[in-house]
Amino acid sequence: MNLLSALKETVRLCGDHSAYVFQGEKTSYKEYFELVTEFASGLNQMGVKKGDHVALVLGNSPEFMIGLYGALKAGATVIPINPNFTPDEITYIIQNGDVKAIICLDSLVPLLKKIEQNLSYVNNIIVCPTSEERLSVSSFELKMKTFLDVLDAGLNESPDISINDDDTAVILYTSGTTGKPKGAMLTHYNLYSNARDVVSFLQYSKNDKVIGCLPMFHVFCLTVVINASLVCGSTILISTKFNPQEVFQISNQYGATVFAGVPTMYNFLLHFEKGNPLDFKNMRLCVSGGASMPLSLLEKFEGKFNVKISEGYGLSEASPVTCFNPLHRPRKAGSIGTTIMNVESKVVNKFGEEVPVGEIGELIIKGPNVMKGYYKMPDETKIAIRGGWLYTGDLARMDNEGYFYIVDRIKDLIIVGGYNVYPREVEEVLYKHSDIVEAVVIGEHDETFGEVVKAFVVAKKSNLSQEELLMYCKEHLVKYKIPKNIEFLEELPKNSTGKIVRRVLRKPIISRNN
Known part of the structure; x- marks a missing residue:
C-alpha cells in the first residue's frame, strides 16, 4: 500500500464525498x-x-x-x-x-x-x-x-x-541551522505509513473537515493535513495562507473539526479581537507542532476556545510525525506526548546508550517513517542514521508513563560559566508575564562566562522596560539563567510556517530600542 x-x-469507498473545498x-x-x-x-x-x-x-x-x-x-x-x-x-x-x-x-x-x-x-x-x-x-x-x-x-x-514502496516519492530540503539545505529522501511507504498512523492515532475519519492553512510545501501540512485526510476520506478546507479572520470564518461556515498549526498561529488566533469561540463549536481537535508551545499560551487558548490542543513532534527526516499527545489518555501540558504506533523513540547519551527515565539526552527515532537518507549526501546520512536509528539533534527526556518532553535543540543549548541553560525554560518564564506576546532566547558570546542569555521579546505595551522585565526574571530564575540583555522588537522573525527563526536573531536587526 x-x-x-x-x-x-x-475513491472507491467515498467517491462522491468532498476531497477539498477551495x-x-x-x-x-x-x-x-x-x-x-x-x-x-x-x-x-x-x-x-x-x-x-x-x-x-x-x-x-x-x-x-x-x-x-x-x-x-x-x-x-x-x-x-x-x-x-x-x-x-x-x-x-x-x-x-x-x-x-x-x-x-x-x-x-x-x-x-x-x-x-x-x-x-x-x-x-x-x-x-x-x-x-x-x-x-x-x-x-x-x-x-x-x-x-x-x-x-x-x-x-x-x-x-x-x-515500489522504496521508490523516492518526495525530497524535502531541510532548512538546517548551518550550511546548505539537505534533501531528505522520503519513500512512498515512508509517507503512506506516517499518514496511516496519524489517522489511527488522531482518529481521523471521513466526517472530519480539516483546515489547511499551513503551507502545503511544508512536511507538517503535507502529512497531517493532505496525506492523512486523503487516506481516510476527510475534507480539506484549503486556505491560501494563514489569516486569523479567515480561519474563524472557514471554521464557522463549514463546521471544521480539525485545525493544525504552529504555536505562533495559536498565538495570533488567541489575540485576534474578533475571535469568537462559537466559530470553533464543531472543533474536536487542535494539533500543534513545528516548535514547542509555551504553557501559558496553551492554557489560555484552551480556556478561551474550549478545545484541547494535542502537541506533537516531528521532523522532515521522519515524514515527519513521531509523537502526539494521545486522545484517550491524559494530555500532559508541555509534553510532545507518546510515540505513535509503529514508531520507536528513546533518549540516549553521547554514546548512544539509553538514559534513565527523567534524564536528559538526545531523542532518537526508529520506524517505517524514517527517510532513506539525504540526497547525494552519504556522509551526512551516516551521521544522521546510525544502527537504524535517526538521531534528531533534539534534547529530550521521558517520564515514567512514556511521555516525552523536548528540552531544546542541542545546538541551541546555552552554557553559562559551565552551567547548562535551556532556552525554553527561560522563554516559559517570559511568556508568563502578562505584557509579553512573544519571546525567544539565544546564547550570546561573553568574555567572562563564555556565553550569556539574551532575550528578544514582543510586548503588549510600549512602556514595558528592560529593568522591569529583568526584575521579574530575578523572581523566577536562578542568576545564571537571567538574561543579561533583553531586546524589544515589533515582531520576531519567522519562517513560512510561522516558526520563530533563532538564527536570524544572531544577526544585526532593527529593534524597538533603536
Whole structure:
C-alpha cells in the first residue's frame, strides 16, 4: 500500500464525498482522482519519466494537490519548494535536486528568467496563471505550458507505472541551522505509513473537515493535513495562507473539526479581537507542532476556545510525525506526548546508550517513517542514521508513563560559566508575564562566562522596560539563567510556517530600542 493505492481505495469507498473545498467550490474524491490521472498522463506525454525530479513551487491551492499526486502517479519524485524563497535558494534546490520539470506560479516566471542560465537541464516549466495578463516569456516559450494545457493534453487513463514502496516519492530540503539545505529522501511507504498512523492515532475519519492553512510545501501540512485526510476520506478546507479572520470564518461556515498549526498561529488566533469561540463549536481537535508551545499560551487558548490542543513532534527526516499527545489518555501540558504506533523513540547519551527515565539526552527515532537518507549526501546520512536509528539533534527526556518532553535543540543549548541553560525554560518564564506576546532566547558570546542569555521579546505595551522585565526574571530564575540583555522588537522573525527563526536573531536587526 502507498499513497496512490490508498487514494484509489478512498475513491472507491467515498467517491462522491468532498476531497477539498477551495473558495467555496467543492471537489469530490472522484473528480480529484480524475484530475490527478489526467495531469499524470499529461506529464508523461511531456516526457516526464519514472524517477524524474519535479519541483513544485506553489502556494496552497488545488493545483498543488493535483500537481503533487499527479507527479507521483506519473512516477516522478516531487521536490516541494517555498515560492517565497530567494533566487539563490531556489537555484540551489533546483540544481542540487537535479530537477527536470518545474510547476510554479506565474508570478515566479520573472525570477526563473533571472536564473535561466541555471535551468538548461530543466525540460519543462508548467505555469499556474494567477491573472489573465499575457506573460512575457519569450525565452521560455519552448519549455513553458500552462497547468490547464497539461490537464487538457492528459488522458482519462494514465500509463500504469509500477510504484515500489522504496521508490523516492518526495525530497524535502531541510532548512538546517548551518550550511546548505539537505534533501531528505522520503519513500512512498515512508509517507503512506506516517499518514496511516496519524489517522489511527488522531482518529481521523471521513466526517472530519480539516483546515489547511499551513503551507502545503511544508512536511507538517503535507502529512497531517493532505496525506492523512486523503487516506481516510476527510475534507480539506484549503486556505491560501494563514489569516486569523479567515480561519474563524472557514471554521464557522463549514463546521471544521480539525485545525493544525504552529504555536505562533495559536498565538495570533488567541489575540485576534474578533475571535469568537462559537466559530470553533464543531472543533474536536487542535494539533500543534513545528516548535514547542509555551504553557501559558496553551492554557489560555484552551480556556478561551474550549478545545484541547494535542502537541506533537516531528521532523522532515521522519515524514515527519513521531509523537502526539494521545486522545484517550491524559494530555500532559508541555509534553510532545507518546510515540505513535509503529514508531520507536528513546533518549540516549553521547554514546548512544539509553538514559534513565527523567534524564536528559538526545531523542532518537526508529520506524517505517524514517527517510532513506539525504540526497547525494552519504556522509551526512551516516551521521544522521546510525544502527537504524535517526538521531534528531533534539534534547529530550521521558517520564515514567512514556511521555516525552523536548528540552531544546542541542545546538541551541546555552552554557553559562559551565552551567547548562535551556532556552525554553527561560522563554516559559517570559511568556508568563502578562505584557509579553512573544519571546525567544539565544546564547550570546561573553568574555567572562563564555556565553550569556539574551532575550528578544514582543510586548503588549510600549512602556514595558528592560529593568522591569529583568526584575521579574530575578523572581523566577536562578542568576545564571537571567538574561543579561533583553531586546524589544515589533515582531520576531519567522519562517513560512510561522516558526520563530533563532538564527536570524544572531544577526544585526532593527529593534524597538533603536
